[in-house]
Amino acid sequence: MRAALTLRGESLLSRANPLTKFVAVFLITLVLALSIDWVSATVALGFELLLFPLAGLTPLLLWQRGWPLILAAALGGWSTAILAPDTGTILLDVGIWSISSGSLELGLGFMLRGLAIALPAVLLMSCTDPTDLADALAQKAKLPHRFVLGTLAAMRLVGLMAEEWQTIGMARRARGVGSRGTPLQRIRATLGQSFGLLVQAIRRASRLAVTMEARGFGGAQRTWARESTYSPLDIWVLVGGTLIAAAAVAAAIGAGTWNLVWAATG
């Protein structure tokens, strides 16, 4: 399933160190999180869309992979619009629902902000290989290598588990467990199938752990066959991230829409 999101091939951004990419994206995210306003979100969103070709993503691919995120952002905006404390003219008032011009603006800003936070993560992951990420986390961020590599190895089994999920579904149908029926029956069938998968997953992981230990894994000292490195490109990534964040804030302050979350929610 992960393959659906990670692109093979060498785009410019895929050559940057995962850690710097992460820091850049996180910076943008934090800045956007501080304010709910449509200006900062729109500016950031615009820059992000410009960057997508550098990660090898086309608008079509983006839509195919990103539509659930877009839908989620829309829903988030809706719930904020009807639940935020009302300010300005009341536009709609039905029982517990009420939308005012103030809450609508908040909802809209919220929706755009949601997108501007979600999309760079898609960008980040579509140009980052998990193996490179693990190398960077263990060698550069100095996270304990046993945990990083154990997780990386476990991740490899996930694709396998997706296949096994399908096989178990068929195997259970061959035993008379239907995946069709009332919602309750379907929930029960799914729980049973999940349990079957969990058993296989733990068996496999236990065997994988034995394989890893038998290859000497688990000691304190280890060398790295491939070095995780920084290059001048990483400076550009950091500068780019900072510029986008700064541009978003500057535009919002300039337009007078900068609206700190705590202030916005009173």
Place this chain on the structure above:
Amino acid sequence: MTGISAKQTPTTSKKSWRVVDIVVAALIAVAGGVIFWAWSQGANVITAPLNAVYPPLTGLYAGGWMIPAVLGMLIIRKPGAALFCETVAATGELLMGSQYGTTVLISGLLQGLGAELVFAAFVYKKFNLPVALLAGAGAGFFCGLNDSFAPWGWNIAYAAGDKAAYILFTAISGAIIAGALSWIATRGLAKTGVLSSFASRKAATEPVFS
């Protein structure tokens, strides 16, 4: 019987993580990440009616995200298991494309912490049903706090009463979906023998309440 050769290597403490603990915890977490991802996709479809009626009700759906924290700890039974599993699960979701962007890592960390604190309060000695329910509720409570008060929280703009309702719902959901389901799953797994190398191998015969 004495372990002649065992005594010659440094004996690991019972609280430290073995390779098998790490890999199995990570797989539970990553599998959780996949389930999360499916759950997040499903979240839009299933919570849409809830959202339309009264948005805080979507909190009732939140428990699915916290299964790795409770399940991981119930199986591995080592300090940090809830925190580790939930954080890795969030990383897994991020890798697959999350609507929450990189803030999903913070949510994961906090939810894991919520469950971890409960297990730590029982000095990692109790893994019965009430503790599992409490841990689930703890994860849910922290999830609700994060969503309602952190700047990146999706419900930051809610009115105070709605926030309180949302937090209550996430805690209930955490207790039932993450707490109870994980506890039942652990007992089932113990019966199959796959937990034979873990401290939880006897989970199926442990008392429910004490």
Place this chain on the structure above:
Amino acid sequence: MTPNRVGGVRPAGVTAQGWAWRHAGRPRPAVQGLDLDIRPGERVLLLGPSGAGKSTLLHALAGVLGDANDDDGEAGDSDESGSLLIDGQPPRAQRGRAGLMQQDPETQVILSRLGDDVAFGAENLAVPRAEIWARVHEALDDVGLGHLPLDHPTSALSGGQKQRLALAGILAMRPGIILLDEPTANLDPAGVLEVRDAVGRCLEKTGATLVVVEHRVAVWKDLVDRIVVLQPGASNDSAVLIDGSPDQVLEQAKEMLIRAGVWVPGHVPATRPRNSAAARAPGSAGPGQLLLAAEKLAVSRERPRRRGFKTLPPTPVQSGISAQVRAGEALTVTGPNGSGKSTFALTLAGLLKPVAGAVSATLELSAGAGIDPYAWKAEQLISRIGTVFQEPEHQFVTGRVLDELLFGPKHLGHGEERVDELLERLRLTSLVDANPYTLSGGEKRRLSVATVLAAHPQVLVLDEPTFGQDANTWAELASFLSELLDAGAAVVSVTHDREFSSVLGGTELALGTPEMAAS
């Protein structure tokens, strides 16, 4: 041979004295009273019935059993006594001195890129970077994978290639002893030879010691110079039952090994012969009656994919397959890995939707349920077509053997009376209260066949039913199926096993090239 100089490998010797090991949570030791000496450079085949502790011994030598009493010192934790040493040192104290390969190829691969996976062990031994890559290239060449790029995705390898990759990863550590735990049990015949030959070449080159556990003796007989037969632990007896050169042991202990389910070279287990003039069982279709037909079938495991607003059909792994399934007749589906054998069988069994072409059930089989098995409800399916999957655990739906068997009949509302007969016939009576997952490999196989048959299907589809089974389970299964065939059932089996298909007789459908028909 100059073992000390080639590739820096120093062959390792093993000494066990009164060694015993009990796994945590088990009442009895897995191995007890083991006295064994293996000289450096020796090649040993380890045999014995299931439960003799062969895998436990290999895990101990690989240093992966963990410390005894390391948990909380309560009763029920693992126990060790006596000594088991490699070159006079406990295995756990010598990382990388032994290399272990296990059965399931998927868990022998650790990382997603070929080169990284081979380098993993050397990295853990803190080998300097430049030397790691030299070792990686050498090891990949030694196992015959040197032609692949270092960033080749390991998920794209076949089972045999994955095991050879695992061997490369082991070699890169330069171990003095190589431990193989049923390394070829999950492979097709071509993969078995691939792996065996790669192991042989590497031993010639490095002179490392070998201990291999495998119940198909013929595969390893010519490569080893000693066979050791273990027996399940009994406190007064020695764990080693027989020890000697391959020819000597096979001659002396042939009958005993056959009884223990070991595949002894040149011996095909006795099975019940097909009765060509089979009596027609009451209520079932007459022999030769057409039950199920596949016409110009194209098959794939993938579902149609949505790309934006378009729906793309999956690419079939095999197409143009036509076959007929008839009462009282066996159909064997053969072909190399990747030829879509299992996918075809699952499509025929109504579990996968055909990409093109059609599977149609005749009125004899469908009995009012409609022509397309894929459209049948689960209850309708199981009483008509029963499918036994390769991995029995995938089909377990309850927590108790008896409930497993009763599950189908309960859903159908009839057939519970047949359960006792199946329990008896497949020797499961003493296990009725056990959790299905805790059974041995052979027991799980027998249970999975019994549970599917409890719903009384007229067509039985089996995916690699004999994979990894010992000779006893094999013979039982073949005899049982031959009986079912004579009673009028149709049996479709996907298998590489020539002996098995010759017991069942019938026709063979050989997949491989795109255009196929039943021969």
